[in-house]
Amino acid sequence: MAVFSVKQIxxxxxxxxxxxxxxxxxxxxxxxxxxxxxxxxxDGSCFDAIQVIAENKLTNYNSEIVNLTKDCAVIxxxxxxxxxxxxxxxxxxxxxxxxxxxxxxxDTYPVSPKRHTVEYLREHAHLRIRTNxxxxxMRIRNTASVAIHDYLQANGFxxxxxxxxxxxDCEGAGELFKVTTLDFDKLPRDDKGKVDxxxxxxxxxxxxxxxxQLNVETYCMGLSKVYTxxxxxxxxNSNTTRHLAEFWMVEPEMAFADLNDNMAVAQxxxxxxxxxxxxxxxxxxxxxxxxxxxxxxxRLEKMVNDDFxxxxxxxxxxxxxxxxxxxxxxxxxxxDLASEHERFxxxxxxxxxTIVTNYPKEIKAFYMxxxxxxxxxxxxxxxxxxxxxxxxxxxREERYxxxxxxxxxxxxxxxxxxxxxxLRRFGTAPHAGFGLGLERAVSYITGxxxxxxxxxxxxxxxxxxx
Amino acid sequence: MAVFSVKQIxxxxxxxxxxxxxxxxxxxxxxxxxxxxxxxxxDGSCFDAIQVIAENKLTNYNSEIVNLTKDCAVIxxxxxxxxxxxxxxxxxxxxxxxxxxxxxxxDTYPVSPKRHTVEYLREHAHLRIRTNxxxxxMRIRNTASVAIHDYLQANGFxxxxxxxxxxxDCEGAGELFKVTTLDFDKLPRDDKGKVDxxxxxxxxxxxxxxxxQLNVETYCMGLSKVYTxxxxxxxxNSNTTRHLAEFWMVEPEMAFADLNDNMAVAQxxxxxxxxxxxxxxxxxxxxxxxxxxxxxxxRLEKMVNDDFxxxxxxxxxxxxxxxxxxxxxxxxxxxDLASEHERFxxxxxxxxxTIVTNYPKEIKAFYMxxxxxxxxxxxxxxxxxxxxxxxxxxxREERYxxxxxxxxxxxxxxxxxxxxxxLRRFGTAPHAGFGLGLERAVSYITGxxxxxxxxxxxxxxxxxxx
Numbered sequence: 001m002a003v004f005s006v007k008q009i010x011x012x013x014x015x016x017x018x019x020x021x022x023x024x025x026x027x028x029x030x031x032x033x034x035x036x037x038x039x040x041x042x043d044g045s046c047f048d049a050i051q052v053i054a055e056n057k058l059t060n061y062n063s064e065i066v067n068l069t070k071d072c073a074v075i076x077x078x079x080x081x082x083x084x085x086x087x088x089x090x091x092x093x094x095x096x097x098x099x100x101x102x103x104x105x106x107d108t109y110p111v112s113p114k115r116h117t118v119e120y121l122r123e124h125a126h127l128r129i130r131t132n133x134x135x136x137x138m139r140i141r142n143t144a145s146v147a148i149h150d151y152l153q154a155n156g157f158x159x160x161x162x163x164x165x166x167x168x169d170c171e172g173a174g175e176l177f178k179v180t181t182l183d184f185d186k187l188p189r190d191d192k193g194k195v196d197x198x199x200x201x202x203x204x205x206x207x208x209x210x211x212x213q214l215n216v217e218t219y220c221m222g223l224s225k226v227y228t229x230x231x232x233x234x235x236x237n238s239n240t241t242r243h244l245a246e247f248w249m250v251e252p253e254m255a256f257a258d259l260n261d262n263m264a265v266a267q268x269x270x271x272x273x274x275x276x277x278x279x280x281x282x283x284x285x286x287x288x289x290x291x292x293x294x295x296x297x298x299r300l301e302k303m304v305n306d307d308f309x310x311x312x313x314x315x316x317x318x319x320x321x322x323x324x325x326x327x328x329x330x331x332x333x334x335x336d337l338a339s340e341h342e343r344f345x346x347x348x349x350x351x352x353x354t355i356v357t358n359y360p361k362e363i364k365a366f367y368m369x370x371x372x373x374x375x376x377x378x379x380x381x382x383x384x385x386x387x388x389x390x391x392x393x394x395x396r397e398e399r400y401x402x403x404x405x406x407x408x409x410x411x412x413x414x415x416x417x418x419x420x421x422x423l424r425r426f427g428t429a430p431h432a433g434f435g436l437g438l439e440r441a442v443s444y445i446t447g448x449x450x451x452x453x454x455x456x457x458x459x460x461x462x463x464x465x466x
Numbered sequence: 467m468a469v470f471s472v473k474q475i476x477x478x479x480x481x482x483x484x485x486x487x488x489x490x491x492x493x494x495x496x497x498x499x500x501x502x503x504x505x506x507x508x509d510g511s512c513f514d515a516i517q518v519i520a521e522n523k524l525t526n527y528n529s530e531i532v533n534l535t536k537d538c539a540v541i542x543x544x545x546x547x548x549x550x551x552x553x554x555x556x557x558x559x560x561x562x563x564x565x566x567x568x569x570x571x572x573d574t575y576p577v578s579p580k581r582h583t584v585e586y587l588r589e590h591a592h593l594r595i596r597t598n599x600x601x602x603x604m605r606i607r608n609t610a611s612v613a614i615h616d617y618l619q620a621n622g623f624x625x626x627x628x629x630x631x632x633x634x635d636c637e638g639a640g641e642l643f644k645v646t647t648l649d650f651d652k653l654p655r656d657d658k659g660k661v662d663x664x665x666x667x668x669x670x671x672x673x674x675x676x677x678x679q680l681n682v683e684t685y686c687m688g689l690s691k692v693y694t695x696x697x698x699x700x701x702x703n704s705n706t707t708r709h710l711a712e713f714w715m716v717e718p719e720m721a722f723a724d725l726n727d728n729m730a731v732a733q734x735x736x737x738x739x740x741x742x743x744x745x746x747x748x749x750x751x752x753x754x755x756x757x758x759x760x761x762x763x764x765r766l767e768k769m770v771n772d773d774f775x776x777x778x779x780x781x782x783x784x785x786x787x788x789x790x791x792x793x794x795x796x797x798x799x800x801x802d803l804a805s806e807h808e809r810f811x812x813x814x815x816x817x818x819x820t821i822v823t824n825y826p827k828e829i830k831a832f833y834m835x836x837x838x839x840x841x842x843x844x845x846x847x848x849x850x851x852x853x854x855x856x857x858x859x860x861x862r863e864e865r866y867x868x869x870x871x872x873x874x875x876x877x878x879x880x881x882x883x884x885x886x887x888x889l890r891r892f893g894t895a896p897h898a899g900f901g902l903g904l905e906r907a908v909s910y911i912t913g914x915x916x917x918x919x920x921x922x923x924x925x926x927x928x929x930x931x932x
Contacts (some may be wrong), residue, residue: 003722005622005690023722024690025893043721044689045622073687073895075722100722101894109736109892126885127892138689142624149615156471156511158608161904163923164630164697165643165712167930177631177667179643179674181701183528184661187650195650199642201701201711201931208645215923215932221539222595223510223604224471224490230696231630235647235667245667246631256469256489256541256566257510299836322752398567419592425505426575426593428567429539438627457629457681464668466681466885 007045009090014080016090021077022050025130029068037065037098041076044135047283051083051091052076064099069106070113071130074099091207112282115466118453125457126466133291136284137454140277141442147276148229148436151269157225157252162212164231167204168417175235176207177245206278208233213251213433214367214420217396220253220431221423225290227252227359241450242388244439246459253433259378259395262432266382266391269436270353274300277445284445293447299385300445307380308353311345313337316356319349336363346383354383366406367420368394369430380434387444393434400424475556480546482556487543488516491596495534505563507542510601513749517557518542530565535572536579537596540565542784558790584919591923599757602750603920606743607908613742614695614716614902617735617761623691623718628678630697633670634883641702642673643711674699679717679888679899680833683862686719687889688898693718703927707916708854710905713924719899723778725844725861725870728898729821732848732857733774735902736819740766743911751912759913765851766911774819774848777811777888779803782822785815805854812849820849832872833886835861835896846900853910859900866890 003021004014014020024043033055042049054065054075068074078094085091103109110124111131121128128134149159165179181201183187188196197205209215212228217224226249229250236243252265277285278300288296311319317333320341325348329338337345337356345426346354362366368377382391397403403424408416414421439451452458457466469487480486490509500887501522508515518540520531534540541657544560569575576590577597587594590819594600609912615625623902629643647667654662661909663671675681678694685692695716702709718731743751744766751763786807795804803811803822812820824842827834834843848857863869869890873880880887905917918924923932 007622023895025688034867044624045691071893073721073893100896101890101892103893104891110888126684126888127688129685135688138626138685139624141627146615146619149612154610156473158510158605159611160604160922161607161697161714163712163925163930163932164923165699165925165930166931166932177645177647179645181643182650184648184650184653187653201927202925203704203928206930217593218592218932219604219922222491222593222601225511231627233631237667246629248627255539341747422576422592424567425570426567427537427539427569429489430566454883455629456626456685459629459631459668461667462669464629464631464670464672464750466629466632466634466684 004044004084006041006043006048006050008047009050009080010048010088016080016082018080019077019095020080020092021075022052022092023075024071024073026068026072026074028070031066031405035062037074039065039068039074041074045466046139047132047136047287048088051088052078052089052097053093054097055094058094058097058256060097060099065097067102068099069103069109071103071109071111072099073101110299122452122458127457132287133448134453136287137442137446138456139284140281140446141438141454142439143277143280144273144442144445145438147273148269150276151250151272152227155225156344157227158219158223160216160219160223160226160228161230162209162215162228164209164233165202166209166215167202167206168214176210177233177235179206179208193454210234211249211251213435214417216251216253216433217431220255220433221427221429224255225252239461241452242440244451244455244458244460247451247455248438249435250438251433251435253431255429255431257330257395257432258401258430259357259380259432262393262395262434263310263357263380266380266393266434266436267355269383270391270441271304273441274445275304278304288446288448296447303353306352308355309350310355310357311350312357313359313376316345320345323349334360334362342383342388343385347385352385356381356383364394366410366412367396367403370402370406378432379419384440384444386447387440390440390444391434391436393432395430395432398424398428398430400428471511472507472514473510475516475546476512476514476554482546485543485561486546486558487541488518488558489541490539492534492536492538494536497532503527503534505531505534505540505542507540508705510595512605513598513602513753514554517554518544518555518563519559520563521560521917524560524563526563526565530663531563533568534565535569535575537569537577538565539567540832558708565777583918588924590919592922593665595922598753599914600919602747603908603912604922605750606747606912607904607920609743609746610739610908610911611904613739614735616742617717617738618693621692621731623693624685624689626682626685626689626692626694627696628675628681628694630675630699631668631672632675632681633668633672634680634696641700643699643701645672645674660814677715677717677901679719679901682717682881682899683885683886683897684720686721686899687893688894690721691718705927708906710921710924710926713917713921714904715901716904717899717901719897721895721897723833723861723898724896725823725846725898728859728861728900729776729823729846732846732859732900732902733821736848736857736907739907740911741770744770754912754914762913769819772818774821775816776821776823777816778823779825779842782811786811789815800826800828808849808854809851813851818851822847822849830860832876832878833860833862833869835863836868836872844898850906850910852913853906856906856910857900857902858931859898861896861898864890864894864896866894
């Protein structure tokens with residue numbers, strides 16, 4: 001007998017009449033008065049489970065089958081037949097069901113077959129993949145991640161593995177995790193009494209990166225089209241539904257590209273990702289439509305077919321002011337848009353993903369390219385309804401003098417990033433790139449609001465369990 | 467005029483007679499007495515550069531073209547014509563060459579067009595992608611990485627993003643980086659004078675993971691086939707050609723699988739990766755064959771076509787003993803094979819990648835499945851000629867009592883991994899997995915010996931530059 005995944009069987013890879021084996025976890029058991037049991041088995045390969053019919057002639061029927069509860073692990077072998085009942089088209093009449101593992105104390109089993117809150121499930125993050133909610137999210141997360149690679153590879157980008165441990169600090173932000181092997185009880189000190197990082201593993205103070213961008217720019221100036229895709233860190237003490245201390249980000253970077261090229265790639269990539277999910281995860285999306293937000297799939301289809309709206313920061317401010325809406329946060333040209341502004345703009349005024357461009361230079365990072373007006377930089381943020389910012393990007397300042405001037409004006413020491421400045425001294429070229437937060441994108445796709453339910457093991461302040 | 471990558475042009479995507487634009491960096495300039503210059507332009511999309519012919523009628527011929535040096539950035543537009551000289555089939559007769567960036571002081575430019583040592587290039591890691599050696603390595607690294615995803619996705623595996631920051635310690639090894647936001651000058655202390663990690667970001671002592679395996683096992687027990695693929699960390703003070711403090715690893719994990727399934731997937735994946743490199747990076751492999759090791763491509767072809775040799779640890783010891791070879795390290799049943807043993811076995815005695823199975827339990831990790839003999843565990847290492855271990859894997863101990871007994875015998879506190887043990891209490895199933903070190907695999911493929919030249923920015927003791 002051949003082994004099939006449930007996904008393969010439901011897709012018709014095995015034929016009616018074939019002897020098949022499926023392996024997975026019991027989702028449900030129902031006993032009929034006629035002396036047989038209906039056992040649905042899920043292996044996580046897709047949303048649906050397959051029904052296995054266990055007749056009481058099975059040798060372990062009375063000793064094991066009738067004791068099966070949710071998430072007992074089984075290996076079921078039998079004949080694939082057309083289904084008698086509604087629902088699925090095929091089911092398996094078992095010749096044998098081997099139980100590789102029962103569930104201890106089903107009544108107190110943490111992910112028993114009742115409805116659990118997402119907060120409760122986070123406390124059992126090692127078992128929550130056994131719920132419909134989390135397994136659907138994670139299959140979609142997989143589809144989205146692979147679609148990102150597919151899109152970028154098909155468009156000539158190379159995946160570059162930039163380091164996570166760094167002594168540089170990309171954004172000039174202070175919210176960094178320190179990485180060390182020093183013994184806290186015997187911290188070495190220099191002759192001024194300061195901690196002597198020369199004795200630390202890397203010989204200097206080291207951190208977890210907040211972005212691979214500066215590093216990947218160096219590879220962009222040799223391979224032309226590159227991207228990073230991996231975990232990124234912020235030691236921000238934020239307990240919101242949109243923040244994680246460890247999250248995944250993809251950061252494409254293109255040489256000889258401007259803000260328009262950047263917008264085109266960001267939009268093309270997002271549409272490709274959305275389309276991949278619609279094509280491959282219809283079953284999971286149907287679940288979200290039923291239990292989370294019924295518009296979730298139609299919204300995604302609209303995104304694939306419509307172009308995103310592009311609006312300059314200056315116009316965005318004008319439209320927000322003109323709307324007459326009262327905001328809690330101040331609104332004026334020059335302000336960093338608050339989440340309420342962003343959401344009102346893209347949810348109410350525009351009604352679809354919105355690309356805001358050309359922000360005031362004061363509120364954006366030092367490496368963003370200054371526009372001719374002297375006031376704004378060639379930056380872009382993509383805002384998604386219900387989620388807010390999912391992409392941040394910019395054309396990079398490729399002019400050595402302008403970049404050094406900007407760093408000095410901000411009180412940065414250009415010598416600390418001499419290697420980054422070298423790119424502007426040796427064969428500089430216009431270039432642009434952006435970062436897409438994976439969790440926020442998948443949150444937008446699924447309608448699942450809290451990014452803690454989008455990543456397998458969320459890391460947030462005071463939470464590093466498992 | 468349409469923009470093409472050099473790769474597209476050399477692959478015939480643009481036709482002879484087309485007006486084309488290429489953008490990249492000058493690899494070489496040669497002036498002819500006839501008043502024209504031959505400028506080869508590389509954009510990193512493939513190994514080869516394209517020749518651009520600049521006639522002296524170009525408006526910036528005397529002011530700029532004749533001053534072009536290696537790695538000046540240019541945008542060249544012109545007509546694609548059949549090449550007159552040898553080498554490539556096509557070249558471009560320029561209508562214009564715009565220089566977006568010259569190279570300051572070409573004579574002291576760090577990656578000037580002479581031969582540099584790999585040690586020197588590491589000190590200029592931000593520019594070394596502009597060399598043939600590193601750009602070929604990185605294109606192959608990209609191919610290998612994508613091929614890993616392709617193989618696993620095609621075989622029904624889901625990519626799971628396990629956390630890098632953890633409070634668990636997978637292998638029980640002590641070589642961990644600590645992750646903290648505590649101020650070293652004001653370390654909080656509890657009432658016993660110990661550092662009070664409750665006040666640290668995560669509320670407890672936290673580290674960078676040495677493996678995503680334990681975490682991904684939890685997802686395996688729900689999705690059946692999963693893998694992690696990302697950076698991993700070892701704070702090991704090793705200055706060898708095979709060790710990095712931060713390196714990339716792929717870790718597949720399969721439910722209802724044993725050691726034979728594990729070997730089949732590992733071998734299938736490696737062969738798929740090797741084949742992808744042969745199919746897609748022939749130009750880069752030709753470079754390695756010319757400058758590094760002339761057998762590099764034929765060796766890889768052999769790997770794709772031949773099955774790996776499988777030998778038990780017990781047989782391996784016997785064969786090594788019988789060989790009569792003198793080793794520096796002791797050799798007896800029970801010893802952890804030293805690198806010299808592994809290399810002699812796979813390079814001299816076997817002559818191809820070798821899978822060593824069923825190691826003594828004392829030298830392998832606690833979670834590996836104990837064999838019937840009571841002495842060995844269902845572990846496997848794959849050894850590659852010239853590199854040593856590139857894969858380590860095992861069937862996992864899925865039996866709760868056996869696993870707890872093993873942990874206790876090793877002095878581990880089972881309560882510290884209660885979540886991991888839960889997988890054995892609730893629907894346990896046989897499962898197996900392995901880890902492949904990406905750098906070692908690419909080192910094996912390319913013949914480039916030092917893993918510091920396989921990763922963009924190597925992190926090793928006292929080295930965290932860029």
